[in-house]
Amino acid sequence: MSLGCYQTVLFPTEGKSDFSSLNPLKNSQLKGNKISGVKFSNFQVSQRRKCIPMKLKSLLSVDSAVEIEGKEGVNTGSKYDAIVIGSGIGGLVAATQLAVKGAKVLVLEKYVIPGGSSGYYQRDGYTFDVGSSVMFGFSDKGNVIYVLNNYEILESLDLFFGVCLSGEEICNYFLAVSLLIYITWIQIQGNLNLITQALAAVGREMEVIPDPTTVHFHLPNNLSVQVHREYSEFINELMSKFPHEKEGILKFYGECWKIFNALNSLQLKSLEEPIYLFGQFFQKPLECLTLAYYLPQNAGDIARKYVKDPDLLSFIDAECFIVSTVNALRTPMINAGMVLCDRHFGGINYPVGGVGGIAKSLAEGLIDQGSEILYKANVTNIIIDQGKAVGVKISDGREFFAQTIISNATRWDTFGKLLKAENLPKEEENFQKVYVKAPSFLSIHMGVKADVLPPDTDCHHFVLEDDWTRLEEPYGSIFLSIPTVLDSSLAPKGRHILHIFTTSPLEDWEGLPPKDYEAKKELIADEIIRRLEKKLFPGLKSSIVFKEVGTPKTHRRYLARDMGTYGPMPRQIPKGLLGMPFNTTGISGLYCVGDSCFPGQGVIAVAFSGVMCAHRVAADIGLEKKSPILDAALLGLLGWLRTLA
Ligand SMILES: NC(=O)c1ccc[n+]([C@@H]2O[C@H](COP(=O)([O-])OP(=O)(O)OC[C@H]3O[C@@H](n4cnc5c(N)ncnc54)[C@H](O)[C@@H]3O)[C@@H](O)[C@H]2O)c1
Ligand SMILES: CC(C)=CCC/C(C)=C/C=C/C(C)=C/C=C/C(C)=C/C=C/C=C(C)/C=C/C=C(C)/C=C/C=C(\C)CCC=C(C)C
Secondary structure (H helix, E strand, O other): OOOOOOOOOOOOOOOOOOHHHHOOOOOOEEEOOEEEOOOOOOOOEOOOOOOOOOOOOOOOOOOOOOOOOOOOOOOOOOEEEEEEEOOEHHHHHHHHHHHHOOOOEEEEOOOOOOEHHHOEEEEOOEEEEOOOOOOOOOOOOOOOEEEOOHHHHHHHHHHHHOOOOOHHHHHHHHHHHHHHHHOOEEEOOOOOOHHHHHHHHOOOOOOEEEOOEEEEEEEOOOEEEEEEOOHHHHHHHHHHHOHHHHHHHHHHHHHHHHHHHHHHHOOOOOOOOHHHHHHHHHHOHHHHHHHHHHOOOEHHHHHHHHOOOHHHHHHHHHHHHHHHOOOHHHOEHHHHHHHHHHHHHHHOEEEOOOOHHHHHHHHHHHHHOOOEEEOOOOEEEEEEEOOEEEEEEEOOOOEEEEEEEEEOOOHHHHHHHHOOHHHOOHHHHHHHHHEEEOOEEEEEEEEEEHHHOOOOOOOEEEEOOOOHHHOOOOOOOEEEEOHHHOEHHHOOOOEEEEEEEEEEOHHHHOOOOHHHHHHHHHHHHHHHHHHHHHHOOOOOHHHEEEEEEEOHHHHHHHHOOHHHOOOEEEOOOOOOOOOOOOOEOOOEOEEEOOOOOOOOOOHHHHHHHHHHHHHHHHHHOOOOOOOHHHHHHHHHHHHHHHHOO
């Protein structure tokens, strides 16, 4: 998840902006305004995971990437094609995509390094991911040959004949056919490896380590499920836990594959750009209609069509919760389809050296394209002239101007802080009616003695011990990532990293005197560690050699997200993705990108939002085809559709 932990003990004062003391790069040297010489230890890739699909190139050397221009370096009066506020993955993808189309872009980042919730920090020889380490959309499967597996074949046959055949009947009857088709290669476009594509667009490539298990669930009634990379292994394991629901399981996950395959076959660009959108409908009518059909639907409703067992439905809730912070009934089916299949299609892959390398590589690539990135640049206002966004002002008083302004701050921050309240467009009012801020997180970054982990421990765990009703409650579910299982170079020899997080509202942490605040952090962290010790790793507490606890206040401050929120979540049951705004806003020249835009939370989701945003902006500044009449018609139609959500 996105929430990072910077040491609140060191930086307890809200609003203080002495960034020199916050340098997360303990091994780097800050030379004036330029960060240089970040060196990572030798990358020792676990031999257990042999397959390394991509080659390491220019990873994590920020000598040229993190070029921080000084006051004199950036020409504040010059006109850029676009200014991007914030260098989260959403902002960086929008910026780099625009830069490769020929735009001159300036990214303004409040912090000292890029990445936002996908950043990193270093302490005592550990390299910690600020957010979690589960990377979707990061495979080499793009424009590839794709193999159908048995379950998809059965599902397609079932669809084709329009009948409900039992799993066993189908298996016997079509075994021979199925085996034949199994080895038939079917050419489809693979387009969902968006992180890989975003890096490749600016000539970057990262070595990744395939994760054999996306997540290991430890759930009530001693339900333990490992989500194996291989789809058939996962489905077999799930069916073995719920043998009476075999058919329902195949049908629910089969429906996810229909969505995934439709998505994966489209060329992904802005759904707000009519020439592209109509073109896709023309080229791939079935796929587009499939997506249009699922657009207003939620995963929980579809699961209930096929599944009756309450524990299995709760399992599907947990599957959805880890990617949307809400249960399946409130998770858009398109998003569920995307994540529940990509983990088996491209698989989850961890970048060697840590997640922070993605943002660094994008920032490097941006500069290579002739664009600029300025750190310690806290945007305080978006400048509006005659109803159009024309520039921004940063906290030291400097102003920058551009044809378009793209905000990677959340919509609440953009419209609540960077613009005056009277500028709140109707569309934003609607958004705030349909979506609320998801709670923030408590995160614990730890270094532990390696021998506390049993051999073959999985990298990611989700723990909810006794009571399904606690799934969405604060401190109810525990997320745990151990990235050193995949990449041992992230910690000193003989140590592992444990990154633990759980939902926590900001309100729990406000108004406490510093001593009570520290005591509360220790108390809650201890309880979480005790639960993990009991469930997973006996002796955990005594194995801790390093520990830092971040609270919602930490996240609000260092990620610049209102209330430290993880992202938007629907206020009530949503109509799938229908109510989620795209990138244009009610203010001419102002665009939003990131997790409060379609399709929502998640690194791959914000990367898609960046791709969409760059396409729409490029059309508006004349770098892509555009039709003003069709634009007006489509934007009107989409605005109207959103009011139905
Ligand atoms: N797979 C995972 O587990 C994982 C890990 C990390 C992050 N995430 C996802 O990433 C998503 C967030 O990505 P994102 O791109 O929307 O944004 P982000 O919050 O990660 O980044 C926004 C950036 O904008 C900067 N910023 C904000 N206001 C600013 C201002 N006024 N002036 C200058 N800079 C400013 C912040 O410092 C930050 O760097 C989350 O929804 C989360 O789901 C997921
Ligand atoms: C326009 C109209 C109206 C219509 C038309 C139709 C069509 C064509 C449509 C289309 C559509 C589309 C293209 C769509 C797309 C979508 C997408 C791409 C989506 C995506 C999504 C994604 C996501 C959501 C993701 C997420 C993720 C996440 C959040 C993650 C997280 C993770 C974590 C937290 C981890 C955990 C950990 C542990 C367990 C430790």
